[in-house]
Amino acid sequence: MKILVTVKEVAEVYDDFEISGLEVAESSLNYTLNEWDNYAIEEAVSFAESNDDVEVVVVSIGPQRCEETIRMALAKGADRAIRVWDDRLTEQSLVSPNVKATILAAVAREEDPDIVLTGVQASDDGFGATGVALAEELGYEWAAVVNALDIGSDSSVASVHRELEGGIEEFVDIELPAVFTIQTGINEPRYASMRGIRRAQGQPLNVKDLTDLGLSESDLDSSIHLLSMNEPESESEVRFLEGTPEETATELSGVLQELGVKE
Amino acid sequence: MSVLAVAEHRNGEIRDVSFELITAGRELAEDRGEPLHVVVIGNPVDHFASELNLDGVDTVHTFDRNEEFNHNVYLQVIVQLVDAIDPSTILLPHTSNSLDFAPALAVRLNRPIVTDVVSIKTEDGLIVTREMYGSKVETTIGIRSDRSVITIRPSEWDPTIAPGKAAVEAVNVSIDEDAIRSTVTGFGEVAAGDVDITEADVLVSVGRGIDSEENLSLVFDLADALDATVAASRPIIDNDWLPANHQVGQSGKVVSPQVYIAIGISGAVQHVAGMKDSDTIVAINSDPNAPIFDIADYGIVDDLFDVVPEVIEQFDL
Ligand SMILES: Cc1cc2nc3c(=O)[nH]c(=O)nc-3n(C[C@H](O)[C@H](O)[C@H](O)COP(=O)(O)OP(=O)(O)OC[C@H]3O[C@@H](n4cnc5c(N)ncnc54)[C@H](O)[C@@H]3O)c2cc1C
Ligand SMILES: Nc1ncnc2c1ncn2[C@@H]1O[C@H](COP(=O)(O)O)[C@@H](O)[C@H]1O
Numbered sequence: 001m002k003i004l005v006t007v008k009e010v011a012e013v014y015d016d017f018e019i020s021g022l023e024v025a026e027s028s029l030n031y032t033l034n035e036w037d038n039y040a041i042e043e044a045v046s047f048a049e050s051n052d053d054v055e056v057v058v059v060s061i062g063p064q065r066c067e068e069t070i071r072m073a074l075a076k077g078a079d080r081a082i083r084v085w086d087d088r089l090t091e092q093s094l095v096s097p098n099v100k101a102t103i104l105a106a107v108a109r110e111e112d113p114d115i116v117l118t119g120v121q122a123s124d125d126g127f128g129a130t131g132v133a134l135a136e137e138l139g140y141e142w143a144a145v146v147n148a149l150d151i152g153s154d155s156s157v158a159s160v161h162r163e164l165e166g167g168i169e170e171f172v173d174i175e176l177p178a179v180f181t182i183q184t185g186i187n188e189p190r191y192a193s194m195r196g197i198r199r200a201q202g203q204p205l206n207v208k209d210l211t212d213l214g215l216s217e218s219d220l221d222s223s224i225h226l227l228s229m230n231e232p233e234s235e236s237e238v239r240f241l242e243g244t245p246e247e248t249a250t251e252l253s254g255v256l257q258e259l260g261v262k263e
Numbered sequence: 264m265s266v267l268a269v270a271e272h273r274n275g276e277i278r279d280v281s282f283e284l285i286t287a288g289r290e291l292a293e294d295r296g297e298p299l300h301v302v303v304i305g306n307p308v309d310h311f312a313s314e315l316n317l318d319g320v321d322t323v324h325t326f327d328r329n330e331e332f333n334h335n336v337y338l339q340v341i342v343q344l345v346d347a348i349d350p351s352t353i354l355l356p357h358t359s360n361s362l363d364f365a366p367a368l369a370v371r372l373n374r375p376i377v378t379d380v381v382s383i384k385t386e387d388g389l390i391v392t393r394e395m396y397g398s399k400v401e402t403t404i405g406i407r408s409d410r411s412v413i414t415i416r417p418s419e420w421d422p423t424i425a426p427g428k429a430a431v432e433a434v435n436v437s438i439d440e441d442a443i444r445s446t447v448t449g450f451g452e453v454a455a456g457d458v459d460i461t462e463a464d465v466l467v468s469v470g471r472g473i474d475s476e477e478n479l480s481l482v483f484d485l486a487d488a489l490d491a492t493v494a495a496s497r498p499i500i501d502n503d504w505l506p507a508n509h510q511v512g513q514s515g516k517v518v519s520p521q522v523y524i525a526i527g528i529s530g531a532v533q534h535v536a537g538m539k540d541s542d543t544i545v546a547i548n549s550d551p552n553a554p555i556f557d558i559a560d561y562g563i564v565d566d567l568f569d570v571v572p573e574v575i576e577q578f579d580l
Contacts, residue, residue, distance in 0.1 A: 013396045015550040024400060094404070097366060098375055120362065125395055127378050128357075129366040136367035141444040142334075144363035147453075159448075163514050164273070164359045167453040167507070170331075175444040181362070185501035223375045223408035227390065232401040236557045238546075240564060248563045249573030252545065255561055259522055259543055261465050262490050262578060 001051070001155055003044040004113035005058045006104055006131070007037040007073055009066035010124040022093050022226045033069045036119025040182040042189040043149060044117055045077035055079050059107050061089070061100060067205055074200035075192035082107060086209040088217060093226035094125075099219070101133035106213035108138055114155060116179040120145050128181075135179035142179040143172055147186050151176075264409075266292040267350035269341065270303040270315055271360055273331070277303075277314045280356035282422035287383065287415050288354050289319030289423065294385040300348055302434070304328055304340050318425035326434045331450075334364045335443040342371055343436040350410075352389065357414040359514075369412040376412040377404055379532075381419045389413075397531050398554040417536065453514075454507030463492035465522045468511055468538070470496040472527015472548065472567055476504045481571050482526060488578035494518065496528045512537035527567050530555025547571065 009031050017028030041058065048054035058073040059082040060066055070081045084103055089095060108116060116138075118131030128144075135142035147169065148161035155176060162170045163183050174180075192200070210216065241248040241255075256262075268288040270281040285301065292299040298321035303311040308325040315323050326340045345353070353368065355361040357379045369376035382392040389406040391413060460466060467486040473479060479499075486493045493509065500510045511518055513533040523541035528534060530546070530553055538544070539558055546559040547567050556562045563570055 011396070013399055015552060017399070017552075019400065024396070096375060097378075098369065101366075101370060123397065126393075126397075127376075128362050129369075129376055129378050131366075132363060133366035133370045133376070136370040142363075142367070143445065145359050161451070162359065162363065163453070165513055166517070167510075167515060168273075169451050169453055170447055171449040171451065173446045173448055184497065188503070223406060223411075224377055225405050225407065227403045227405045229395075229400055229402045231552070232394065232398070232554075232557075234557050236559070238556050238559045238562045240556075240562045245565055245569035245573050248565060249570055249577055252561065252563065252570075252574055253577035255545070256489065256522065261522055262488070 001053065001115070002055045002057065002111065002113040003047065004108055004111050004116045005037070005040050005044045005056060005073070005078065006116065006118045006134070007041065007058050007060045007070065008034045008119070008122045009060065009062050009069040010034045010122050012124070019229050019231065022229050024229070031065065031069065033072055034119050034122050036121060036123070036182060036184055038189045039184050039186050040117040040119055041073050041076055041078060042187045043182055046187065047151065048077070057082065057111055057113070059084065059104065061085065061095070061103055063090070070205060071200040071203070072192060074203050075196035076190055077196065080206065081203070082206045082208060084208050084213065088210065088220055092220065092222065094222070094224065096222045096224050097127045097129035097133050099222050100130045101137045102219050103213065103215065104130070104134050105137040106215055107208070108134070110213070114177050115151065115158070116140065118179065118181050120181045120183050131179050131181035138179070140177045140179050141175050142181075143174050144181045145183050146180045147183040149180060149186065264351040265298045265300050265348050266295070266352050266354065267300045267302060267345070267348065268354045270301055270311065271356055271358060272303065272305055272311055275307065275310070277311055278356070278358075279422060280358060280417045281315065282317070282424065283417065283420040284354055284356050284415060285315070285317050285320060285423040286420040291352060291354070291383055291385065292319065295351065297351060298322070300324060300350065301429070302326070302341060302344055304337055305330065305332075312431045316429045316431065317423045317427045319423065320427045320429040322430045322432055324432055324434045326436065331447060332360050333443065333445065333447065334367060335445060336438060337364050338367060338371060339438050339442065340434055340436050341368060344434050345372060352410075353412045355412070355414045357416050361414050365412055365414050372410070372412070374410050374412050375406060375408050376414075377406065378414040379416050380413050381416050383413065394532075397529055399552055416532065418539075457506070458492060458508065460492055460494045460509060460511065461516050461518050463518070463520050465489055465491035465524075466494045466518060466520045467491045467524045467526065468494040468496065468528060469499060469526050470528030471498040473499070476502070479504060481568070484575050485571055488575045491524070496534050525555050525559070526571065528555055529553045530558065
């Protein structure tokens with residue numbers, strides 16, 4: 001069995017940040033593995049550990065910078081990694097879920113996995129769309145917001161729990177091959193071991209561009225474009241308590257007492 | 264052309280987001296001079312249709328299917344309906360079910376999708392607003408296509424309640440049962456447990472800023488000092504530091520205590536969905552730009568490890 005895990009290196013903005021044009025200034029960004037994808041990696045790797053003949057391949061669309069993040073997935077136990085990048089992607093103000101699904105589908109067609117795991121959402125752009133778009137692109141079945149995954153012994157059906165709102169979950173049987181978008185909390189992601197990290201440093205990373213994947217520039221055509229980026233105007237009526245911790249704590253205690261806390 | 268809104272229901276009732284969706288749909292339809300169509304799939308479909316017969320809706324399309332939600336069925340019905348009425352914009356709520364369905368619909372119809380949208384304007388094409396980086400940045404996106412799929416963020420539009428004069432039409436489509444490759448086998452609840460955070464008057468709610476399980480004792484000490492109950496944001500539950508029935512938010516509990524004290528919680532939309540109706544919200548966070556301050560009544564921008572012990576001391580005196 002083969003499991004393909006899509007991973008994204010996401011950007012987090014620092015507490016103080018600057019926007020320049022259509023981007024957050026590079027100096028205000030910190031890059032890390034998307035939280036949801038970390039759970040997807042764990043789901044794949046732990047399944048591979050407890051079953052025979054399971055290969056885990058990770059794929060990421062991203063510039064060279066993200067190789068460190070991809071190696072983190074290798075260090076945690078993935079077998080191989082593919083990075084897709086093309087300079088033509090740099091020119092896009094925004095890589096839409098449709099375009100990402102097209103690219104990831106091209107990789108998936110080459111790899112022919114039984115199962116694809118993605119995160120529910122990327123913490124930076126938060127589209128929550130790429131996994132299910134990818135499934136439809138591939139003609140795979142799918143389930144979104146999966147917080148329990150049980151892959152049947154005959155590899156033809158998986159039983160999953162889908163998290164709905166308000167603490168309700170739905171139990172669904174899904175025919176394989178399928179894409180599952182993984183929700184946080186489904187497992188306990190491991191930390192990479194020192195040995196894993198060392199091994200990952202030496203592992204080759206398969207880098208592909210659009211041409212390698214049989215895609216052309218028109219596959220990047222997107223009808224959605226970023227027009228502006230700004231800090232949201234706050235309509236907040238918050239009253240900030242100022243001063244040293246002792247001062248703010250004293251003031252807060254007064255406020256709480258007025259509100260009738262601990263009478 | 265038209266605007267098509269896809270209504271959502273659960274347990275035999277239309278969900279509130281669907282009424283908000285109708286408001287968004289009506290505004291967009293008016294802007295564009297197009298009729299507003301609504302589609303509802305499920306059962307009891309006549310009950311759904313009458314609940315959705317609201318101000319601004321021209322036609323409610325119904326498909327009677329004795330099933331809660333199945334994306335294969337939804338896809339087939341809506342694709343065929345879209346063939347018939349050619350909507351410019353297809354609107355859905357940004358919910359767990361639409362996460363499971365809207366992107367596939369967009370791909371199948373070869374349309375762009377933009378999700379979790381908080382405003383929609385009609386200019387040359389559509390211009391939508393959405394947030395990034397955990398609500399710290401706002402973006403506008405232009406959609407240069409006559410046809411699109413948009414999911415809207417819950418609680419951003421007011422619900423429509425005024426009754427309407429819509430025509431109700433059963434969608435006449437055939438379902439290819441062989442294309443249904445997923446089966447719902449049941450429903451469950453994520454967690455029951457010892458405390459009911461929805462009953463508490465005062466909640467001390469802790470987020471990822473607490474950093475480690477050991478540090479939770481600080482929050483319990485504060486709760487003790489205030490006679491309050493401890494709640495948490497999702498990462499605390501994901502890490503198994505607290506049982507799931509302590510989770511506040513979209514996928515946890517909706518609470519509205521007299522006082523909600525958010526400690527080291529950024530205020531992600533899915534968290535805010537569960538606590539924004541609290542009477543008074545206090546936030547302690549070291550990041551002055553944390554979105555939690557947008558809905559807080561009182562804020563302290565500081566390190567929680569410096570402030571919280573001082574508050575405990577004040578009350579323990
Ligand atoms: C489908 C779906 C459903 C979800 N449902 C829920 C839900 O029900 N409930 C929920 O909470 N989330 C939910 N989430 C997750 C949500 O998107 C956020 O990831 C989560 O709410 C973040 O939790 P947080 O604020 O504790 O952590 P973070 O966003 O990491 O914020 C931590 C905050 O702590 C502050 N901080 C750090 N150190 C300190 C310090 N020393 N002193 C003071 N402040 C400090 C930081 O400035 C930051 O603002 C859901 C997500 C999805 C996709
Ligand atoms: N650039 C990317 N490379 C690889 N996978 C991605 C990329 N962007 C998104 N994904 C996957 O799709 C999921 C949802 O992302 P999004 O639709 O952008 O919120 C992520 O959790 C990833 O697993």
